[in-house]
Amino acid sequence: MVEQRSVGSTPTRRCRNSRRCLAVCRSSIIRSRAAVSSNQRTNLAQRAANVEAKRYEITRRISVDPLECISGSHHGHCCRTAAFRRRNRWRRSRILGNGSSDSVPHVRPVRVSGDVKFTNVVGGFTHTCGIARDGAALCWGANDSAQLGDGTVKPSFIPMHVATDIRFQMIGPGGGHTCAVSVEGIGYCWGGNWHGQLGVGNRDGDPAAPCCYRRPTRIHTDLRFRTVVAAGISSCGVAVDGKAYCWGSPQEGRLGTGAADAAIKWGDKTVPTAVSGDVIFATVIPRAWHTCGLSSTR
Template identity: 30%
Template sequence: MWARAQNSSLPGALARAAALVLAGALFPASGCGLRVAESPTQPIPCFHAMDCPPSDDPCVVSTCFEQQCAMVAAAQNTVVREQKAGDCRMQVCDGNGHVMEIDDEVDVPADDGNECTIAMCKESAGVHEPGPVGASCGEDGVCNGKGACGACLPEAERCEGNAVATCSEEGAWKTAACPEGRPICAGKACVGIRQIAAGGAHTCALFEDGSARCFGAAGVRRGAYGAPPVPGVVGAVELALGGAHACARRADGTALCWGHNAFGQIGDGTTEGPRPPTQVLGLAGATAIAAGAAHTCAIVGGGKVVCWGRGDRGQLGAKPPGPAGKPPATEVPSPLPASPGGGAPSAVAGLFGATKIALGGRHACALGPGGLVACWGEDESGELGRVRPPSSPTKPRPGPRPTPRLVSVKGIEGAIAIALGATFGCALLADGSVRCWGDNTAGQLGDGTTDTRAESVVVKGVAGATAIALGAEHGCARTEGGAVTCWGKNDHGQLGDGSTEARLSPVLVPGLAGVRALSAGGAHTCVMLDGGAVRCWGGNGAGEVGDGTTSDRGAPTAVTW
């Protein structure tokens, strides 16, 4: 820096000295800080700074010194008037007449119009950093934490129908359909099936989360409209389907039933219906449950059996009261008017130690210790397995009559499972054979004839069976290799062999392998495969096959969930 005065009234040497002294006093550490304004013709006189022309240098200030205009360096950190906006820098004076830059955290860049970014200064530069994850943006969006507005938060999961939707890092939903073995989505995950159950014209599946989904006849759900969860059914561990009702046993030993209730088969003490899922009154500690055409039974503590619903043929195992003023009948007369039911569960007299139960059209059976089978209820077609001595002209015997008393099925020992149809029954024995008894007009006993049998007969050609299931008039067995054979009535293709011809002995259901469980309904059959997939076939007039149609299916068909 330099300072100079021209045409001063002081002698030249003195003026120069004064200027230097002044400059040194003002800027002792930074060199010359004052210079007198020059003009090619003459100095500019002044009385105050406003008389002097402004400086073109942002860090040099015009001032009046000894009545002459001079230039003085602006004080250190003086902010320069003209700044570049949004560059996170500030121009200031260094005290020596020069401009320098310093950081300015307040001088952030202009808004970029993105709701998911924040303007800020970072490392002496203006940037737009991503805003916090989950902040609202757009109409219904959320910020993804990467500076973009997405539909969801990264790694979030939800169910979209029967698919699991996962949110990507960009905030977009990506769906993956649930596999056939775990067909529904619940609680952000695909859920598998624990049990498949077939009823009169409906089918239900119990899922691993304790929920149930049904399709088929009115009072439950129609397969043509999908299979939404049955409302109120949670914590279920077993399903039982009857003619037009269904029940779910819960882990705590209670049960819910829903559907038709004309005979009190729902167990809520009424005959009103159809009913939504309703708790069975007075039932506690149940370990198994079964449903028939219009009655229901459960095994409770100690292997006792309690039943409720229709009881006009002794199918509840308890003697019905006689007319007013008369004692109860010792034997159920035949026929009896239909009982309206509606009572609470009542115990089957004399039955203890039951391990399994099965219900048919109007009869019931229990599996007890030693593999013995006892039945009660209707006996028009020998479905109780009770063999009577032949009649003679001298000693005529009455025909079969219903009874609430227990009747031991003749010829059955070592049974490990039982199943009942409308008017017949079968038992799976420990050696893998199957024996059946009762009505056989459609060949449902599988012995190659159509002769009704009060005494059990062996189902032909079935060996190594591991499970059995009976429909109204047909039967099926699963063998050790996971194959299925069926026999009996076949008017709706319920045998699964592609025909509608009745089979008097078992035929193989083609295309099935790895069957884990099976169930048979009125005129349809369902199986669950090892991977959890479900196949059904047979009558489908109410959508009970579950493929979204109402056309009968003569071969195993995948259920549409």
């Protein structure tokens, strides 16, 4: 059933990787928002100034207690909290973590294999990651660019521990890479780095740079982060002071670092670069062609 919902406040749940998927919102919590729009999507840029008044079409709405999830395109897959914080997921089995390698779409929740109790699970483009109660990171799904962080490039149909003793507080899988923030606020990324999206100071193809990073590698900065989220060929994070930083490919203006950067075809940013303006952010979410954020002040 097609539904329309007004966008003007805090998302109760979001499908992280669908361009047509927007959150059902509750008013009275988030007061404003800022968006870094794709230069190739001028209609989105024109609407950014008055996004509070806009209404968007939701292609399909699925209600699950206690979290609400909305799915739109074939890229979207969602999760919900089950009893004892086990996780159920639905989409295609190969990235659901239920042990099956088939590619049949699942329209109902399926149980993730194992008895790990998660505090958070996030879906990427073709892989999924979660944080266990003890702070360990686990990922499953596609792994062609080492985005699972388990030290291999083999896909996994069940959750695999990321190859590190680091304890994490959040995780943000994207396309061919994944980023996370440790309990100390240190940012780490792993996986493909062809546009410098890991933020480690180089990119694939540079002298002495590996083709991909198979284990968590510290982002090249002294910043402490609240969140770091991976996208396709870029990543963004919010520092503890609320300032936003992005890195990777600047094309289409997805990094929010200014028009001059966006015009440089190979002007990849290999370390965190401040987003233009003086907005204090609560969160920033990069996507394939654009980035959006929620400000913490009016």
